[in-house]
Amino acid sequence: MATTVASDIDLDTYTHLPLQIDPASKTLSLHPSATGSSTADPSLQAALSTVNQLHSALKSLDTPNSIPPAPLPTNLPTQKRSAQISKLREAASTAYRKSQFAESIRLYTFAIDMAAGRPSWEPVALIREELSSLYRDRAQAHMGIRDWVEGCKDCEASVECKRPQGEKSKVWWRGGKCLLEMARYAEAAQWLERGLDAEPTLQGDDGRELRALLAEARRKADQFTASS
Known part of the structure; x- marks a missing residue:
């Protein structure tokens, strides 16, 4: 049986429907107080019937009750x-x-x-x-x-x-060595000084090599300045 819906419904009007839900079956129905009122029309009963059928169909689906798998770690x-x-x-x-x-x-x-x-x-x-x-x-x-x-x-x-x-001493030594090989003595000295400033407590072989290269750069820079 087809349900006819009026085309002139006032969308600005709110109509409170006295619905109730059965605690056991979870089906919807009109409250007994609405029986015989204007809200108990066939179109409303048909709509409730459709909702209840859909609910029943969803409940009958064979869905797994297991816990869904954990998502993949985002850092994978x-x-x-x-x-x-x-x-x-x-x-x-x-x-x-x-x-x-x-x-x-x-x-x-x-x-x-x-x-x-x-x-x-x-x-x-x-x-x-x-x-x-x-x-x-x-x-x-x-x-x-x-x-x-x-x-x-x-x-x-x-x-x-x-x-x-800051960086490790290796990169300061390598950069200073490259600058020395290009005869950019003053720049090499400045670069190596930056390295020692970044690691003022540097000890061991790394510290000795860095300071030795700095001394060489300064000496060559002084020699270049004196000869020019």
């Missing part, structure tokens, strides 16, 4: 990319130890591109840490083929990635 893509970057880093380091400097540079470059291509929602500190160490290590590979310019640029990039935390 981060871990996968980190593992890939680590593999590239290890391969690049192996190539460097074999004096295969061009191959080492190529692999470090792949790792740098992968680290720089991380999604923006990943931790910035992680990206900076990865890039800083990769640039620092690629600088050493550039030094292996005496490409002092690229080595110097990578050292600068490594330091910039780590600001404001």
Whole structure:
């Protein structure tokens, strides 16, 4: 039987329907007080019947009662990319130890591109840490083929990635060595001084090497100034 709905319903009028729900079956029905009133019309009864049938059909569905599986950890893509970057880093380091400097540079470059291509929602500190160490290590590979310019640029990039935390002494020594080899003595001295300022308590072999290189840079800078 079709239900006819009036087309001139006043949408601004609120009509309170005295509905009740059965505690056991959860079915909807009109409250007994509405029997015989204008609200107990066939269209309303048909609508209630439709809702109750839908509710009954949903209850009869064979749905599992087990707890849904836990969502995948949000850091899974981060871990996968980190593992890939680590593999590239290890391969690049192996190539460097074999004096295969061009191959080492190529692999470090792949790792740098992968680290720089991380999604923006990943931790910035992680990206900076990865890039800083990769640039620092690629600088050493550039030094292996005496490409002092690229080595110097990578050292600068490594330091910039780590600001404001500071970098390790290795990158300061490598950057200073590249500048010395390019006969940029005053810049080398300034660079190495920055390194010692960043790590004033540096001791051991790293500290001695950094200070020795700084002394060499200062001496050559003085000699260059005196001869010019």
